[in-house]
Amino acid sequence: MKHLFRTIAGISTALMLAVPAAAEYPDQPIKVMVPYGAGGSTDTSGRIFIEAMKKALGAELFAVNVTGAGGTVGAAQAASENADGYSIFYTPIAPVTVQPHLRNLSYGEEDFTPICGLIQNPLAVMVAPDSPYQTVQDLVDAARAGEEIVAVGTAPGSIPHITQAALANAYDITFKYVPVGGGPKQAAEILSGRATISTDILPTATLFGLRALAVISDERVDGFDVPTMAELGVDVPTKHWFGVFAPAGTPEDAVAKLADACEVAAADPELVEKLGGMNFAVRFRDRAEFTEFYASEFQGNRDLLKLIGIELE
Template identity: 40%
Template sequence: MMNSVLKTLCSAAALTICTAGAAWAEYPDRTISLMVPFAAGGGADVPARFIAEELEKELGQSVVVSNVTGAGGTVGATQLSTATADGYSLGFMPVGTTTTQPHLRGTSYGVDSFIPICMVASGPFYLVVDADSEFKTWEDLEAKAKGDGITFTGAAPGSLAHVTSVALGAMWGVDVGYLPTKGGGDAMNELKGGRADATAWFSDFDVRFGLNALAIFAPERSEIHPDVPTSGDKGHPADIAVWMGVFAPAGTPDDVVAKLDSACEAAITSEGFTANMEKANREIRHMNADEFGAFFRKAFEENGELLRNAGLVKN
């Protein structure tokens, strides 16, 4: 009798081990969460939903986008940094949240808190105004800035929009007022409501919001908007680009990272993702896990130095 019980228990234990091993080998076997640290409809939210749709096809499981807002993306990033590192909690995060906010806010997360899986998109910022605005040219906005002053809007202090406003003020030798919001969608409301004069946005400023661009912060004009002058054309060369990609919490197993990396590459090069991004006037830039990891670390250090040199962070 005793031998029979022991045999049954051992068989059950062996079954549990085998089942667990099979489940791990079959990652993913349940829904994956893709956290965006800004409100729905913002600059990061759009490509996140495009890539989630294609990742579902590649991974064979639902990829649900969740928006966790607050403090320039740091609330969502902090949650991701402490999430279980099993491949089921991922984040779609931009440059500001991951490489500038830790220096500015002294966040609990840093460069070692995440594993970069893949870069998905990157594109230069444009200086944009509402289509009904009094500002028709760079010179119009500059004159107002040097006269009565202007108000710039964007995500929370420390975001790349905020950094852009500081850079713009330095170009013109003035202080540019800043109206922070919870994210891009709210910034557009401030702009269209007349409470802000300008903001920085991606290349889809026209198709999404019907805005006008006064300049692009890039070394060269864009193929998407060839008529928009560069800030360099106006005597103030600048290169302000926003990249974003998929991240996992540190400690995520190598085999899971490898599978996500492979799925990302297939998703980014898919016809569906390419068509959606093209329709939205957004620019694709893919880096695999190894490339993105090295790029991320370099950007983290360089942006920290940039912020210190700008006087936004104490040495």
Template identity: 35%
Template sequence: MTNRFKLGGQVMLALTGLAGATQAQTLEMVVPFSAGGGTDTVARVFEQPFAAALERTVVIRNNAGASGTIGAAAVAAADADGNTVGYLPIGPVAIQPSLRETSYGLDDFSYICQTTSTPVFLLQSAKADKETLGDWVDQGTSDRVVYGSSGPGTIPHLAMAAFASAAGLKAVHLPFDGTGMAMNAMAGGEIDLFVDTATVLEANDVKALAVFAAERVEAYPDIPTMAEAGFDLEFSVWQGLFGPAGLSDEAKDGFAQACKAAVESEAFADLAAKTNTGIRYQGPEAFEAFVRENTRMNVEILKEAGLVK
């Protein structure tokens, strides 16, 4: 018997902790954004080894809208019978409920596993006359600095707002409807700084000044961390697997075992290498603690930015 089928058998045994008669062969995985987007792309690669480890059919349902909160609400409202999970990123779980009225909160989910954590970089135009992060601090403490984002409350906004506050910058926030428009604005000199992942760094004529991570990124060894510049700031775009509140411990453990197998699969590693996505697995307890602390930190930044009271 192969290790894969041994794991599959262990997962199925764990899932028998559910009310067996209600468990379907097909598991629905809700993705809260449209097909072809960043979250959907990763979810579809994750789904295949995850389904193989579970020995169940997994069907992805794209339930987009309202910055991901419609899909997240569908996961929170689902029956806790082990037939519905959600592949959700940071936004609809740990940011948007603080910005808008939602039908769910942190207590309405079961936390299964974290799958990715991709650090973000502080970017400037490659044509800018500045060389280091310190150059922008010197300007921003005496004159204004304009930074863009892909929308209020997004990670690019929160990370830059936290940096501006820590550095005492006279910063002006200029939000855009997506990263593409912000990159056009940077190319035209409308904004000075932007924060985003390595995917944006590679696809545009920009230079990275620092990374919001505890350590330098292996693929970019010459880019210093924010801490090296004197700012203890870490931000990443993360994703994970959630269920509705009330899943049994046996069900969560079964899903978590399958999640770990998927995260460690060759297919997931290949995707990570091609898209500069950071792989990070955390099981149920560690993931829940991480999400709750991340949410708390985001609320404080949103308050400092004047977006919430």
């Protein structure tokens, strides 16, 4: 049966190839795999990206949400799609650079070809507005004095989880980590006083009225009068970004075209405005830069996980 399908597929491919080169890439709709559910931040930003790509590429693109297991089900499926340029993958950092270190998955670093980086959001150390802690140092002093600091965030292996561990590790203290879920759940725990800090992306503070003590980014962020962790002399190496990949083996001309289109899309004023409305910051990385960045993030997160004492696969 499988053999028959392959034969038919082979014949039809041969027929398609026989058609004169009139059919230039892309001549059919491109599927964009999104590893989280409809309505979430990955899905919403992904659909904004798709709209901009439609204009930039002059082709049809559509989103397919394949959800579950921290984005790994979607990533596994994206990696196993046909590498023909008609299937790409829009993902945040964790499914591609953190999860492969934690579990034995059907995909790894080599299974994706980086196309471009699109968004990078500053992370932040956030507390309740009426929290007694005014600076990160206050927090650290309290922890050293034996106070229990409860940190909340998403599932183990997620960026908030490894960020709080890296932060605690840098100061040689520990937080009690409770995986409660996304921004709204974290806010509920912090505002009610059951938890002390969240180390998720900065928009969480804006959306739910938390107070940032410090940002984890290269530079200070407009509108927040708080230092970066680097200014405080502490290196917390986690980042939170979204990028675009193709399955490994995608033809070079398709990858090149997608990468060019991505650059145009990232500069689209409508995309910038809409992402801005979500409190997301566009940080475009072209193919060469993103390829290097992806490799360093993959290795960097592996080292970080080891450093904070998480068992690796």
